[in-house]
Amino acid sequence: xxxxxxxxxxxxxxxxxxxxxxxxxxxxxxxxxxxxxxxxxxxxxxxxxxxxxxxxxxxxxxxxxxxxxxxxxxxxxxxxxxxxxxxxxxxxxxxxxxxxxxxxxxxxxxxxxxxxxxxxxxxxxxxxxxxxxxxxxxxxxxxxxxxxxxxxxxxxxxxxxxxxxxxxxxxxxxxxxxxxxxxxxxxxxxxxxxxxxxxxxxxxxxxxxxxxxxxxxxxxxxxxxxxxxxxxxxxxxxxxxxxxxxxxxxxxxxxxxxxxxxxxxxxxxxxxxxxxxxxxxxxxxxxxxxxxxxxxxxxxxxxxxxxxxxxxxxxxxxxxxxxxxxxxxxxxxxxxxxxxxxxxxxxxxxxxxxxxxxxxxxxxxxxxxxxxxxxxxxxxxxxxxxxxxxxxxxxxxxxxxxxxxxxxxxxxxxxxxxxxxxx
Ligand code: PGA
Ligand code: ZN
Numbered sequence: 288x289x290x291x292x293x294x295x296x297x298x299x300x301x302x303x304x305x306x307x308x309x310x311x312x313x314x315x316x317x318x319x320x321x322x323x324x325x326x327x328x329x330x331x332x333x334x335x336x337x338x339x340x341x342x343x344x345x346x347x348x349x350x351x352x353x354x355x356x357x358x359x360x361x362x363x364x365x366x367x368x369x370x371x372x373x374x375x376x377x378x379x380x381x382x383x384x385x386x387x388x389x390x391x392x393x394x395x396x397x398x399x400x401x402x403x404x405x406x407x408x409x410x411x412x413x414x415x416x417x418x419x420x421x422x423x424x425x426x427x428x429x430x431x432x433x434x435x436x437x438x439x440x441x442x443x444x445x446x447x448x449x450x451x452x453x454x455x456x457x458x459x460x461x462x463x464x465x466x467x468x469x470x471x472x473x474x475x476x477x478x479x480x481x482x483x484x485x486x487x488x489x490x491x492x493x494x495x496x497x498x499x500x501x502x503x504x505x506x507x508x509x510x511x512x513x514x515x516x517x518x519x520x521x522x523x524x525x526x527x528x529x530x531x532x533x534x535x536x537x538x539x540x541x542x543x544x545x546x547x548x549x550x551x552x553x554x555x556x557x558x559x560x561x562x563x564x565x566x567x568x569x570x571x572x573x574x575x576x577x578x579x580x581x582x583x584x585x586x587x588x589x590x591x592x593x594x595x596x597x598x599x600x601x602x603x604x605x606x607x608x609x610x611x612x613x614x615x616x617x618x619x620x621x622x623x624x625x626x627x628x629x630x631x632x633x634x635x636x637x638x639x640x641x642x643x644x645x646x647x648x649x650x651x652x653x654x655x656x657x658x659x660x661x662x663x664x665x666x667x668x669x670x671x672x673x674x675x676x677x678x679x680x681x682x683x684x685x686x687x688x689x690x691x692x693x694x695x696x697x698x699x700x701x702x703x704x705x706x707x708x709x710x
Pocket of ligand 1: 325326327328329448536538606658659660661662
């Protein structure tokens with residue numbers, strides 16, 4: 288048995304320059320640490336991110352209180368715990384909090400301990416983290432889950448809450464669908480990314496990047512963003528539609544108010560069914576394989592319309608909609624909305640609950656897509672989660688900005704060391 292000897296947390300920074308929590312778990316003579324990411328376009332059903340809102344330092348964004356809670360309370364409670372018992376560790380953290388949305392301790396504090404424990408457990412056994420996640424999920428499912436190098440979805444044009452431009456749709460991603468392996472997928476994607484940069488430059492548009500590393504120019508319409516991406520693909524000898532497909536994250540809850548979808552960038556206001564039609568129109572004119580949060584998280588009727596209209600040909604992903612929450616996902620499945628779920632472990636707060644959500648999706652033929660947050664760090668454990676759970680897809684930003692490429696670089700490493708299938 289490997290016992291946790293101590294736990295130390297500290298405040299560090301994320302990629303937006305906001306404070307976040309790093310936790311280090313010690314076992315025998317080793318230690319492992321994890322850093323919590325942070326979202327900008329957060330869903331209502333997400334677990335709570337605790338910050339020192341009353342502290343003037345760091346404009347109320349510091350995390351010194353949750354850090355202190357880990358150092359003073361959680362470290363004592365988990366001392367001498369068997370580090371290999373992930374579910375017991377997570378359950379203790381959940382009980383310590385005791386609220387539905389982890390408002391007392393904060394999901395950011397809880398998650399950093401949960402991931403750091405997983406890393407310490409795998410490290411003490413000389414296991415790579417993806418293997419550890421794979422064992423946890425296989426045990427849970429009662430069958431062996433195949434590990435897979437995921438197809439990346441790269442966000443090369445940023446809008447919405449992730450950029451200061453006028454584009455309403457938050458993420459325009461490319462999916463190098465026709466690539467035979469991960470390194471070809473990344474090569475193609477980086478070429479398209481650089482082509483897009485030169486096209487924007489030629490047009491006198493900004494080539495500054497948004498939170499997830501994609502370019503963030505001002506454009507007249509969402510359609511124009513898709514046309515620019517199509518041109519960037521055309522500049523290679525790849526084919527849009529077969530080699531490269533497009534994926535959108537509308538993050539529609541950010542522009543939905545009082546039953547209306549407000550496309551400020553295009554100066555248009557659409558009802559729920561009109562917005563579903565708008566998306567269908569885009570999907571008819573461009574090879575859009577996947578649409579995330581196409582409708583607002585509470586617009587159940589809109590989701591039903593969208594799912595009926597394009598769910599047969601398009602991956603419809605629930606992010607804010609399901610918030611990686613097992614109960615919320617179960618309800619969505621019974622309502623027959625969407626067909627895929629975005630997995631972000633800080634939306635729920637522990638590894639065990641994340642695996643629960645993944646297993647519910649697997650049991651109901653919903654596709655899992657592992658995702659970063661817009662506020663990220665050098666922590667690359669989502670790459671291991673993607674491989675270990677055999678999710679098949681990961682979205683982790685542009686091939687640019689260190690906190691994004693850390694995840695892709697980790698995938699190169701895992702890919703090289705193993706002979707897992709791709710995609
Ligand atoms: P977030 O964005 O981390 O700001 O929520 C990512 C997403 O919406 O998928
Ligand atoms: Zn999203």
